[in-house]
Amino acid sequence: MSQWQDFTTGERIKMLRGKEVTQEALAARSGLSLHTIQKAEQGGNVSLPTLLRLAEALHSDVSVILGQQAPRRGMGRDDRAMLRELSRTVHDTAAGVLADPAEGTAPGAADLAEAAERLWRVYWRGAYTEAGVLAAPFLRSVALYAQGTPAGQEAAASALLSDAYRAAGLIANFLGARDLAYAAVGLAIRHAELAADPVRVSMLGSARARVLLRDARVEQALREAEAAAVRAEPRFSEQGAGLLAAYGKNIVFAAVAASRLGDSDRAADLLSQAHAVAARLGRDVFGNGLQFGPSYAGAQAVGINVTLGNAGRALDLSRRFDPSGLTQAAHNRMQLDVALAQCDARLWDASLDTLLEVCSAHPEWATHQAIPGVIIQRAGRAGASRIRKLSGILGISPTGR
Template sequence: MGQWQDFTTGERLKVLRGKETQDSVAARSMLSLHTVRKAEQNGNVSLPTLLRLAEAYHTDVAVILGQQSPRRGMSPDDRAMLRELSRTVHDTAAGILMDPAEGVAPGPADLAEAASRMWRVYWRGAYTDAGALAAPFLRSVALYAHAAPADQQAAASALLSDGYRAAGLIANFLGARDLAYAAIGHAIRYADLAADPVRSSMLGSARARVLLRDARVDQALREAEGAAARNEPTFSEQGSALLAAYGKNITFAAVAASRLGDSARAADLLSQAHAVAARLGRDIYRNGMQFGPSYAGAQAVSVNVSLGNAGRALEIAGRFDPSGLTQAAHNRMMLDVALAQCDARQWDTSLDTLLEVCSAHPEWSRHQAIPGVIIQRVGHASTSRIRKLSAILGTSPTVR
C-alpha cells in the first residue's frame, strides 16, 4: 500500500469506506448518493460535505485530505510531545505525582506566571511548544494541589482545570481525540471543585470544539448552546470575564449551526454574540480564552464562509479591525478569507492569501483542513503556487 498522502482524495475515501456500500455511506452522512459517488470520483468536495463524510467514517477531515494518515501522520516532535502530555494527564488524574525532590515545590505566583507563559505560546498557534509547557505545568500544579491547605484548594482546582483544558485543546488540534476528551473531562471536574463559573462556562466551548473537530456537529451545537444557557450572565451585574465566556459559547454555537447549514439559527446566534462583544467594548483575554469585537468579527467571516456567503464574508473581513486577534485566531481567519476568495472564483488571490499564511506559519498550517480544500479546488490556476504550498504542507501536489 502506498503512502497515504500520495493517494487522491477520492482514493482515500474509497479506502475509508472499505466494504461498505456507497448507499450506506450516503444514508449515514445524510448526503445524496450522487455526492458520495462524485467525491470518490474526483475528490472535489465542499467543506460541509467533508465534515459529513468525516463523521460517517469517524475520522478527521485532515485524514480525508491526506494531511494526516489514519493513524495521525505528524512530526516526531509532535508525537513526543503528545506522548508526554498524555502520560502527564493520565498520571496526574490518577494521583501519580512527580517526586518533590525533582525541584522546588511551586507556589501560586510561580504557577500563575507559568500559566500565563503557556497561554501566550498557545495564542501564537505554537501548539507543540504549548504542549511542552502544559505537561510540566500540570505536574507542578498537581504537586501544589496535593500539599495545599484547605483554604487554597479552590485556587489549586482552578489551576488544575486550566492545565487540563490546555492539554485538551492542544490534543484536539493535533488530532489526538481520546486524549482531548479525557483532558476536557478532567478540566470540567476541577472547574466544578473550584466553584468557578467563568472556568465552567469556558469549558462549554472547549468541549464543543472537540466535538466539532470529531465531526459531531449536532452535539457541538447543543453543548455550546447549553453552556451559554447554564451560565447566562446579567449584563448589568456580571464581570467581563463571565460575559466573555458566555459570548464565546454563543459564537461557537453559531459556528456549529453554520456547519449544519442552518442559516437562520446561525444568524441569530451571531447577532447575540455581536451584542455581547459590543457590551464588552474590547477583547478579553483570560486563561487561554479570547472574546470580544475582534473575535466575533473573525467568527462572522467563518460562519458566512460555511453558509456559502463568500461575498458577505469578504465584506466583513475587509471592514473590521483584526488587530485584537491572537496570532492563531488571525491565521484561522485568513484561511477563511482564502476559502471565501476561492468560492468567489478569485483563484490566484485565494492561493496568494493561503501561501502567505502557510509560509509564515507552516507547522500550524499542516494541521488545518482548509488548505487542502482550496488546493483541490483551484489547483488548475497556478502550478507554481500549488507546488510551493504542497512543499510547506508536506503533501503531494494535486494539479489538474
Template structure:
C-alpha cells in the same frame, strides 16, 4: 511504495473505507451511494459532502485530502510532545507524581508565570511548543495541589481545571481525540469543584471545540447552547470573564449551526455574539480564552464561508481590523478568507492569501484542513503557486473539489 499524499482523494477514501461496503459508508455519511462512488472513481464533490464522508469514515477531512496520514501524520517532535502530554494527563489524574520535598514544590507566583507563558505560546499558534510547556505545568500544578495549605481547595481546583483544559485544547488541535476528551473531562470536574461559573462556562466552548473537530456537529451545537444557557449573565453582572465565556459559547454554537447549513439559526446566534462583544467593548483575554468584537467578527467570516456566502465573508473581512486577534485566531480567519476567495473563483488571489499564511506559519498550517481543501479546489490557479504550497504543507494536489 506510494506515500499517503500521493494517492488520489478517491483512492484514500477507498482505503479508509476498508472492508466496509460503499453502501454502509454512504448511509453512515448521509450521502447518496452515487456520490460516494463518484468520489472513489475520481469525481469532484463539495466541501460539505466531503465533511459528511469524513464523519462517516470516523476520520478528519485532512486525512482524506492527504494532508495528514491516517492516525495523524505528525512530526517526531509532535509525537514526542503528545506522548509526554498524555503521560502528564493520565499520571496526574491517577495520582502518579514525582514528589520532591515540600520546599521544592512550586508556589502560586511560579504557577501564574508558567500559565501566562503557556497561553502566550498557545495564542501564537505554536501548539507543539505549547504542549511542551503544558505537560510540566500540569505536573507542577498537581504537586502544588498536594502541598497546598488548608482552605485553598477552590483555588487549587481552578488551577487544575486550567491546566487540564490547556492540555485538552492542544491535544485536540493535533488530532489526539481520546486525550482531548479525557483532559477536557478532568478540567470540567475540577471547574465544578472550584465552583467557578466562568471556568465551567469556558469549558462549554472547549468541549464544543473537541466535538466539532470530531465531526460531532449536532452535539457541539447542543453543548455550546447548553453552556450558554446555563450561565447567561444578567445585565446586573458586570464581570467581563463570565460575559466573555458566554459570548464564546454563543459563537461556537453559531459555528456549529453553520456547519449544519442552518443559516437562520447561525445568523441569530452570530447576532447575539456581536451584541455580547459590543457590550464588552474590547477583546478579553483570560485563562487561555479570547472573546470580544475582533474575535466575533473573525468568526463571522468563517460562519459565512461555511454557509456558502463567500461575498458576505469577504465583505466582513474587507472592513475588519485584526489588531485585537491573537496570532492563531488571525491565521484561522485568513484561511477562511482564502477559502471565500476560492469559492468566489478568485483562484490566484486565494492561493496568494494561503501562501502568505502558510509561509509565515508552516508548522501551524500543516495541522489545518483548509489549505488542503483550497489546493484541491483551486485547480485553475498558477501551477507554481500550488506547487510551492504543496511543498510547505507536504501535500500533493490530485483531485479538485467541486
C-alpha cells in the same frame, strides 16, 4: 491515491521513520538489531514485542504501524512525542501518580501563574506543539502544588488544575488526539466545578463544544455551547468581563455548529447575539486561555458565512472589520477562511496568494490545517509555481492529497 491501509507494514515503518532517521538510528532508538529493522521494512513478520518497541521509538501506535488507523495529518515525530508525553501526564496526574515532593520544592502560586501566562501566549501564537511541550511540565507542577495545598485553599488549586487540563485538552484537540482531548476537558470541567468558578465552568462549555465539533458530533456541540451560554447568561452582569466573554464565546461556538448543520437562520441569530455581547464588552478580552470581543466575533462571522456558502458576504465582512485585536492563531484561521471564500468565488489567484501568505509566515501551524489541501485541489488550475511552493511548505502533493 493509495490509502494508509494499502501499504505493507514494512512500508509504513519506513514512512514513519522518514528520511532524516536512518535504519541504524531507529535500531539504536528501539533497542532492536539492524537486521530486525531491515527485515521488518522488507516485509518480514514482525512480532508484537518488536511492534511495541518500534511504536515507542517512532512515537506512534501499534495500530498505525499495522494500518488500522492512519497517522495524524501533518504530524511528525516531535508532535507525536509531545502528545505521548502530554497524554501520560494527563492520565498520571488524574490517577495521582505524582513526583515525590521530597525530590524538589513544589512551585508557588505566583510561579505557576507566570507559567500559565507563558503557556497561553505560545498557544495563542498558534505554536501548538511548543505549547504542548510546556503544558506537560506545567500540569505536573500544578498537580504537585495541589497535593501540598493547605486546608481552605483547595479552590485555588482546583482552578489551576482546571486551566492546566483545559490547555492539554485544547492542544490535543487541535492535533487530532480525540481521546486525550475528551479526557483532559472532562478533568478540566471537574476541577472547575470543585473550584466553584462560574467563569471557568462557562469557558469549558466552548472547549467541550470544540472537541465535539472536531469529532463531527455537531448537534451535540450545538447543544453543549447553547447550554453553557444559558447557564452563564443570568449571572454575567454580576461577574464582570470574564464571564461575559465566556458567555459570548459559547454563543459563537453555537453559531459555528449551527452553520455546520446548514441552519442559516439559527446561525445568524446566534451570531447577532455574539456581536451584541462583543459590543457590550467594547474590547477583546484575554485571560486564562480565553479570547472574545469585537475582533473575535468578526473573524468567526467570516468563517460562518464561508461554511454557509455565502462567499461574497464573507469577503465583505473580512474587509469591514479590524482584525488587530486577534491572536496570531485566530488571525491565521481567518486568513484561511478568506482564502476559502476567494476560492468559492472562483478568485483563484487571490485565493492562492492569501493562502501562500499565511502558510509561508506560519508553516508549522498551517501543516495541521485541512483547508490548504482543499484549496490547492480546487484552485490547482491557477499558478503552478504557487502550487509547488505551497506543496513544499505543507508537505503534501500538488493535488492537495
